[in-house]
Amino acid sequence: MKTCLIVDDSRVIRKVSRRILEDLGFEVAEASNGVEAMAWCDAMMPDVILLDWAMPEMDGLTFVRQLRTEPGGTAPKVVFCSSETGIERIREALDAGADEYIMKPFDGAIVAGKLRSLDLLQAIAA
Amino acid sequence: MISPADRAYLAALCLARAGLRVDPQKTYLIESRLAPVARREGFLSPADLVSAVRSRSDERLGWAAVEAMAMPEPEFFRDRAVFDRLAAEVLPELVSRREGQPVRIWSTACGTGQEIYSLAMMLSDMPRLSANWELFGSDLSERSLEKAQAGLYSQFEVQRGLPARTLVRHFEKRGEAFALSPRIRQMVRWRRINLLDDLSRFGQFDLLLCRNLLQGLAPEAQVHVRAALAASLAPGGRLVLGLRDLAGDELKGIAPEIGLYAA
Numbered sequence: 391m392k393t394c395l396i397v398d399d400s401r402v403i404r405k406v407s408r409r410i411l412e413d414l415g416f417e418v419a420e421a422s423n424g425v426e427a428m429a430w431c432d433a434m435m436p437d438v439i440l441l442d443w444a445m446p447e448m449d450g451l452t453f454v455r456q457l458r459t460e461p462g463g464t465a466p467k468v469v470f471c472s473s474e475t476g477i478e479r480i481r482e483a484l485d486a487g488a489d490e491y492i493m494k495p496f497d498g499a500i501v502a503g504k505l506r507s508l509d510l511l512q513a514i515a516a
Numbered sequence: 517m518i519s520p521a522d523r524a525y526l527a528a529l530c531l532a533r534a535g536l537r538v539d540p541q542k543t544y545l546i547e548s549r550l551a552p553v554a555r556r557e558g559f560l561s562p563a564d565l566v567s568a569v570r571s572r573s574d575e576r577l578g579w580a581a582v583e584a585m586a587m588p589e590p591e592f593f594r595d596r597a598v599f600d601r602l603a604a605e606v607l608p609e610l611v612s613r614r615e616g617q618p619v620r621i622w623s624t625a626c627g628t629g630q631e632i633y634s635l636a637m638m639l640s641d642m643p644r645l646s647a648n649w650e651l652f653g654s655d656l657s658e659r660s661l662e663k664a665q666a667g668l669y670s671q672f673e674v675q676r677g678l679p680a681r682t683l684v685r686h687f688e689k690r691g692e693a694f695a696l697s698p699r700i701r702q703m704v705r706w707r708r709i710n711l712l713d714d715l716s717r718f719g720q721f722d723l724l725l726c727r728n729l730l731q732g733l734a735p736e737a738q739v740h741v742r743a744a745l746a747a748s749l750a751p752g753g754r755l756v757l758g759l760r761d762l763a764g765d766e767l768k769g770i771a772p773e774i775g776l777y778a779a
Contacts (some may be wrong), residue, residue, distance in 0.1 A: 475671060477694075481684045491680035493671050500675045507596065507679055 392510060393417045393434075397427040397450070398442040398471070403494075407440055407471070410498045414511060424448025428456065435462050438510055440501075441488070443472035443479075451486050458487040467508045471496065518546060522566040526581060529569070533582045534656055535712055535737025546585070553584045583657035586732070590630045592677035594727070598756060598774050602723075603638060603645075606754050606776070610722045611647045613752050618648040620721045624711060624745065625729040626653035629664030629704070630677070632725070633696060636703040637686050652721075654709035661706050667696035711741045720750040727775065728758035742766045746779040754778055 394416040396407045401422075408418045419436065421427040423445040430436070439457075443450040450470060457463040469490040470483045480491045490504045505511045518526070523540040530536040538546065550562035557577065559565040569578050593599050610619050623632035632653040639649055655661050674683055674694045687694040709715070711729070724745055730738045745755055746766045757763060757775040767777040 475689070477684050477687065477689050480680055484680060484684065488680075493675060496675070503675070503677055
């Protein structure tokens with residue numbers, strides 16, 4: 391079973407994301423900021439990280455930059471999931487090392503589509 | 517709620533005008549498709565809209581209802597495997613076959629433009645595959661074509677199938693919406709076309725896309741459209757159908773698992 395780490399300081403977003411990801415067949419862990427997320431990754435790298443931008447302690451951008459320098463830190467797919475919707479902000483996230491980007495609000499179809507494009511889900515015929 | 521008689525009338529209208537098969541029992545589907553049209557046209561409900569179409573014999577209003585029922589759910593790069601195959605094999609073969617002549621591509625039921633714009637963005641991102649591309653988009657719905665031409669999509673729409681890297685390369689933010697770059701928009705020409713009409717006047721095409729339309733048509737309309745599309749293919753040309761569309765006897769499977777056919 392593939393693993394997903396949800397990193398978001400909003401308990402509601404974590405709960406909604408967990409439900410979507412578990413429905414898609416992922417084993418899910420949660421962290422509420424970048425520092426907690428880094429501790430998770432030090433213990434075991436997940437297959438995918440769903441990452442908020444603005445968080446206390448360590449924001450998403452700092453987290454992904456640091457993650458990519460860690461041993462094994464290039465392996466997880468990182469999908470930003472943020473209320474930042476400017477093109478320049480999205481470019482900044484991708485340049486920092488994110489693989490994909492979801493703008494909030496989102497739904498299950500959007501998450502599934504992004505994960506499918508990263509080969510984390512089997513293609514489902516339309 | 518739309519009465520059974522009005523739903524049956526709407527189904528018959530869709531069949532007669534566009535060969536479109538609508539199940540009159542699917543009340544929710546019919547009402548949800550017609551609700552935006554009803555609002556736009558100043559009716560209190562979809563039921564009032566259908567009732568007016570029926571009693572007034574209003575040609576324009578009737579088409580608005582049919583167009584709404586024909587609308588597919590749009591998505592950029594729908595079925596990624598199709599685009600991967602086009603990029604890796606089909607388009608290079610077509611370019612080589614055309615030997616410098618224009619390569620003509622037609623998205624025959626383009627809706628709000630996501631399919632043909634996906635191709636345009638893909639071609640723009642493949643500079644080594646140089647050719648004189650002629651891209652066309654057509655649809656039954658005037659309103660869809662207007663939206664396609666504008667190239668303006670909501671946040672929700674650009675997250676349906678469009679990779680983030682493609683988004684930042686080809687779109688800019690305009691208010692709450694995302695605007696496709698003029699360079700990509702200018703690659704495509706648009707026209708309202710009913711596929712039940714005579715298509716021979718539009719010439720022949722190297723690649724035709726007609727995905728997820730046939731499955732919604734009545735059997736006789738499917739045969740008609742398939743034959744018309746087969747006749748519109750240039751020698752060596754390719755046709756892409758949706759995975760649930762039936763290819764019939766008119767088409768030869770090249771890679772039917774992704775809906776790729778030849779005449």
